Amino acid sequence: MTVLAEYQRLEAEGVWRPDPEAQRRNVVVSVGEATLTISDFNGSALTHWSLPAVQRLNPGERPALYGPGDDAPETLEVSDDEMVAALNRVLKAIRRGAARPGRVRGLTTLAVVLGAAAIAFFWLPGAIVRHTASLVPESARTGIGAALVEEVETVAGAACDNPSGQRALSSLSDVLFPGKPTTLVVLPSALTGTANLPGGTILISHTLVEDYETPEVLAGYLIAEDMRRTRQDPLSELLKAAGLNAALTLLTTGKLSEETLRPMSEWLVTHPPARVPQPVLAMRMKEAGISGKPYALAVDYTGKTTDTVADAIPAVPRPVLEDGDWIALQRICED
Template identity: 45%
Template sequence: MATTALTKYQRLEAAGLWRADESAQRLDVIVSVGEATLTITDLRDRVQTHWSIAAIARANPGQRPAIYHPDGDPGETLELPEDEAEMIATIETLRSAVARQRPRPGRLRLIGVLAVLAAVIVLATVWLPGVVRDHALRVVPAVKRAEIGQALVGHLHRATGPACRGPGGRVALAALARRLPPRRGSARFTVVRSGLADVLRLPGGTMMIPARLVEAYEEPDVVAGHVIAAYLRAEARDPLERLLADAGPIATLRLLTTGHLIDETLRAHAETLVDTRREATPGDAMLDGFKHWQVRATPFATEHDMPVATRSALVDGDPFAPAVPPPPPILRDGDWLRLQGICGG
């Protein structure tokens, strides 16, 4: 209790009856408020006792005469008559001030329980899903990833139409896959008529290529650049991780415990992939990719919709600029022509 809260009461005195214990005779006394105590003196001005204001209890709340005693010692009492209302009010005010400053175990326990509950909720909603998802990415085998990818293909075909199967097209796609193998895992290339904004890499390695990327350009370097960009996106964020993040922790737990994802989960994720523009890959990463897969950057940069600064960086940094010996061809002319006609265009 602050000293200023006591200052206004320090000159207050009152008459009362005090006894030292249950067997003692009650004495007429004068009660005065001190720095942090009540001082009880007899009528000869001899101090009988000091009571700590912080340890005063009342035996009969709301009744008169008011009877007080030291907290824990109800045998020693101080009785203040009804006409000492100012002193009674003062003691009650000071007791209330002390009570407000005391710690409240019940409230502290409640605060503690709520804090723990909040921590559990944070763990359950923020930390735990990520941990479960990371564990799933480590333990789900390649065969299961391929199965999930093929299931997604089935749902995507509702928007893209079936994979194109023009004469010689599959041979050309196999040649493209051999020329541009992923750094990790495997790749199976397919071409679809519509529904995709860019090349899409699915869990298990399936690469879905929009037909416009093989039909609209005279050379395969452009589609090769899009394949490289899809590889780099998948390296930056595992396609299965994207699926599980969209599906939520329940679906992730279901995959871990049963080995399956329900059709509703796969269909919902497929809908998010249709005609969705993929996030741009940084120019320096793309240049490293063109160098690794030995593909010219300039055709991709000049044909692809991208910021001017990124386009300039790819053209200027092309690892196979005209002054450098050209890279191996992406496809033979015959395979490229067969790939351009895979959808019957």
Template identity: 45%
Template structure:
């Protein structure tokens, strides 16, 4: 199903890049109920999801049409398929037609923000504004801010490892453990184990793939990192770094001021990581179909402090019916930083 009744299914090819200086890649573009799904040509793995109401055309009236999930975002998609271009345009036409008052959403957000600030002056200024703003952001905006934070972090870690076969394997690992929304990056240096950024971005240390015999340790760290994301929204940490003024501007205009995430990389690398509880980890390993024993011995080679993860391993006695990844994918992933 799609957002328009006249289309049961609508797909085309396009040219996509994830940053202004990135190389354009031929992709499959699928028009869904609420999103444009951009997928790889070969594997059909979803690279990103764009909210249809948020998609903007950068060159009205020109062909090929250029689209972005955000006017100031890094991603860009070129389309020359007339049906797909018309479908995206029609969605925006319908949204405008159903809107009683132009600018109502921004006015409502501004009114809500002003009322919130008045209450905050009496009770809870910084934390409530930050948590409210973080919770109100759509996925596309969270992903854009997460990518900006990653760009700042790469000053310290180097660019994410990018061997093509390793990236494909990493994408399949993400889909296996976390589903299609978001990305995993392997950083060549600086990161001790893992970190999370808004927009479903998980960061792994190079050592987690190169220095391990099996993929269970990397998979376990991905699951542990995602548990931390659920327990504490990574957007909150970025907004606290950006400050109250920048957070208020994001809430009222939809954009952070330029330079708001500068220097966040140092803060992320030096942050104390609160470990997940053993019960939460076991539940997550069980749901994902991953053995917890290898990850437990990675945390403590003696096993003494992680006995619960070893003894209650959901797949200790029997093998999981769902391997973490194929041997070929594991070999490719171990070479992701050597390409």
């Protein structure tokens, strides 16, 4: 369905109540291939609603109120205008499809056959990708990440490695991701923002360290990237981009060929990152003691799409890096 494909991976904040007696809970709402997923702020799914069953319970009112069926006790409030508009379009498209009863009874059999073929064509590759990624150990993920860095370097140039800058980069990783081993790699060209690799590596554009006066912008990009890798396995995302053959090769041999790694590396530096829920990002930055305004204005200088993050002002601000470390990091690409 074209309408559904347009809104896949769209996310927004909502308020979920599992039953009328339960406490209301702030959640993240996302549109999938056939379901509406309701997750907590850590990315763990709380429930899935079948899109054809979703009902708007208060047409014309705000916040929009939805339920997973006429008699279901669950409810979901959504205030985000973009998500409400998306759900309205998707549900209308589904209703239109359901409102056309069978014209010729013999088409039912054809529909079943085509449905089975569609499952094999669309669902099976995704299932194989997810299964393959789940079997890859952390050591192999680290190896794939290192191999991808080498491939990316053929396009972007050798990673920046000024020793003082590298020490500052290591300090930044410790500050932002305590207890979560993360390797940060600054590239001298090609990449425009940040990107995740399997094994805990995050690629960084040189512009994020060279073009801004303070490290809060870079910190915001890195926290957003950490949210993405928590919500979407970087290896799964790469295998989806590379196709079924890459997943089957990794599943059967435990390796990825150079012919597979090369298009993966190109996808990494050209593919726009997935959106992250702005309220959750704002909360993460406040918890880290980092002002969200520098990052918000760097992403959208008008502030219209990042106003929630811009308003994230920590109660107890803390420096992301000492001034000397930030200066060293800004010079990481210098010889």
